[in-house]
Amino acid sequence: MLLPTAGTVTAVNTDLDSAPNALEDDTYRSGGIVEVVLNDPAAYDDLLTPLRMAREARS
Incomplete structure (x- = not known):
């Protein structure tokens, strides 16, 4: 699995x-694949939100 930032999988x-099918049914609540602790917490600000991702996909 590729992640958009560096970190450690914790769960x-x-x-x-x-x-x-939980990935399709409830992606943002119970369908997460992994939990990750970012190596650089400031990198969180560079990640796309679902809204930004949708906008990027349309452009």
């Missing part, structure tokens, strides 16, 4: 093993 959503 994996093992519920996806038995319910992979």
Whole structure:
């Protein structure tokens, strides 16, 4: 899996093993794949929000 920043995976959503459709059903609540602690917390400001991502995709 590629991530848009450097960090350490601290948790994996093992519920996806038995319910992979959670990614489509509830992406922002229960469908996350991993939790990551960023190496540089300031990098968070450079990540795209869902709204910015949608705008980028349309342009």
